[in-house]
Amino acid sequence: MNARFRTKIIACPSIRIARLDTMKTFFADWALSVLNQVKKRKMDEASMGPIQPNKCPCGGGSQCSVFRAMYVLNQMKKRKVGEAFMGPIQPNNCQCGGNGVEGRGSISLSKEEDLEIERQLKIINKPAVKTIKTEHGQIFSCVDINKQPAFDHPLLVNHTIQMGPGSLPKGIKDKQASLLGLSLEIGFKDGGCPQGTVPIRKITKEDLIWAKSSRNFEKLYPSNAQTPAQPNYRYAMQYTDEGTYYGSRAHLNLWEPKTIRNQYSGSRVVFRDLFPQENSNGIQAGWWVNNALYHDDHAHLTAAWTIDGYGSTGCSDLLCPGFVQVSKVTPLGTIFKRPSVYNGSQYYFPITVYLDPVSKDWWLLYGEDNRKVGYWPKALFNSTLARHSSVVQWGGSVYNDGVEPWPEMGSGQYPHDDQQFQKACYIGRIQLIDVNGNAKDVQSGSLFTVTDAQYCYNVQPNAKVPQSYYAFFFGGPGGSGGICSK
Template identity: 30%
Template sequence: MGKLNISRLFLVLILSYLSDRANGRVNFKALDAKLKQLKKPAVKTIQMKPSFDFKEEKSNTEKESSSKLLMSQTWQRSGSCPEGTIPIRRIRRKDLLRADSIDGFGRKPREIVSKSSTTNQKDSHFPFINNTNIILPPLINQSVAMLFTLGSNFIGAKGDINVWNPSLSSPHQEFTAAQIFVKNGPGDVFESLESGWTVFPNVYGDRRTRFFTHWTLDSYTSTGCFDLNCDGFVHTNPQIALGAAVEPVSTQLGEQYYITLGIYMDPTTSNWWLKYGDDTAIGYWPGTLFSFLNHSSTLVEWGGRIYNPNVKKPNHHTKAGMGSGQFASALYGKACFIRNIAIVDFSMALKYPDWVGTWADEFNCYSLYNDQESNGTSPVFYFGGPGRNPDCP
């Protein structure tokens, strides 16, 4: 634990120092205050593994056997971490200078919700669950294509997320992601945990596909961050780095790759664990962080998300690709998918949700399709699109 604490202390000091350098000065008073704040007794013990083991039966199909699970990361070609340490992505001065503000570095833009009480879609693709229309307030700076379930107490969610590298139209404050969300709390100050892959140049400095985590306590207003850019997530695994590039990626009608991700609450501690693959625990968000998620999640989402200030603006819509950049109707080998979707409730079993709904708020830009090939197989959720096109001006 000594090496781990020293590494984190060094990272925090460097971030504090570069914060003032980015503003054209070195604020030693603030640096000393930060150092004093950090001079407190080290945490001597952390939970190294979850106390649960959820079992799942997968329905193996021909398409599943033709896809490849990604377990390694690009950085591992250069070596491994010494015992007792974890991999931490290096933060440089240029990373901080890309942010709109130092305080906002490493966070998602705030999720702005329209005051309208309906989704206001022109194509009539409203969210439904159990054949009932669900009223969800539209996001005015994001576009989504998602599968969701709600109305129960969930303590886990997982899925196999097909990996692509879609294009972006603007590197500044634009991102595309394919991910799993678990949420609880009111819409204006919800708490959420999420993980998946993203292309986000403003945070990561390039257009590579990267494995990420994020959390918030207040709809991204002032809390939470990506990966290890703030206190919160406790990283315990020396082999998987947060924010690392995910390679190789899938190609049109070529090899298909995926990552298996799961977010699970430990019923004993209320800590939320992130798993990569079926059995590899990456780390956890302490249950003490949360007010709503300290018991369970009431909403789980799987799918794609685009952020850009020009989303939903006629004649100015972004050309950012979601998923593979192809519409969901292209199906396997062309469209992005999430399969082996499952939740965990207090029955402690991994299973497909009893009720699911779908929601694409710009169906002509980014579409979705929940496809069940045959009885006895779980559906495969396809989603994505190219953004601006003749039907999405």
């Protein structure tokens, strides 16, 4: 009976796992054990509650029970706790579809959707002149700069690539010594890709399946404190009054907050218009830990864009055409190698997002000397964001799929107002760029604060910096769903 049941599970047509060796190992080690545990612990239909057909792409019945049992047993093994501490088994925990064994979420694809993803994969993964494998195992393809994925966007077919903004912001103060930590350098050390090519992270079928379901991962931050909290999403931020803004410079303190499957946690600067969410244009850039996308627990350089609040347009990094990569040494998705340490060494990442006064493209720059990563072409946008940003926001955000407790944000510590800057995550040396390209310091008390889960994450504005520039702390430990809904 056990053998027949195990065969049915493996043959389930909705299971699509890219790493077949992992699947085989998993079933070899777990299948009989799980079935025995299901029987022993009486995790049958009666004790698990009714199975919702729309929650189980494998067709419901005993198969769903076994996958739920696998999920619970894995969590119990991971946390080293007993059944009493696990709480009730939720129908949403059914891990039948997608690659639930790998823990990257589940999604059931039709034959047509599967073929479409295969087609997209061929388009995104352009022929490589050179392949670079990093020390962390990331793979980047050096692609002809004029044939990169951005130019598959219908609005960019005839786009003339820009190699840099017409001018750089004036008044950046990075050359002054900072007491907040050390500036991080990122990118390839050996010169990167050959001249005329740019590095594009190798995209897998798993990545595109994740991107299909990641509309839940990306949301534009509310433009004001009155906007209600969004399910599965929490933030702790400061933001400007409504106005016209042409860029920002800031130091993003770098950490590696603890996250698990189907969660992310990061720190970003955001530019958006004031349109309703479903029509809003926005861009954002910074760092995040996203195990589902990058298959690790490190902080990565990330950027995203949308013209409808991430309803059906835009994406993170280069998972869709749009962002134009120009750096041959610093690609989106690259890893930051040295996170900050609690009560120890602190590291930050200088980042600039700037509207080129000539081309009106939005540029992403980094480092002490504003090195170029790439840009969002003006042609992508259909609102006032094509001319300026109406609101600028800085801070942290997290996503949770609703199954697990909420993840850490920032350092995982509540904001602390300490002059050593060694406990909570901060964003410092914040400047706003005006229409003439002048970077001006943000003044204490000029920003608004918003957080939608104050018992889990919070903001400490007006940090006491021993130098004449603005900074604030943010973050927190996360916690259970009930606490983090307040």
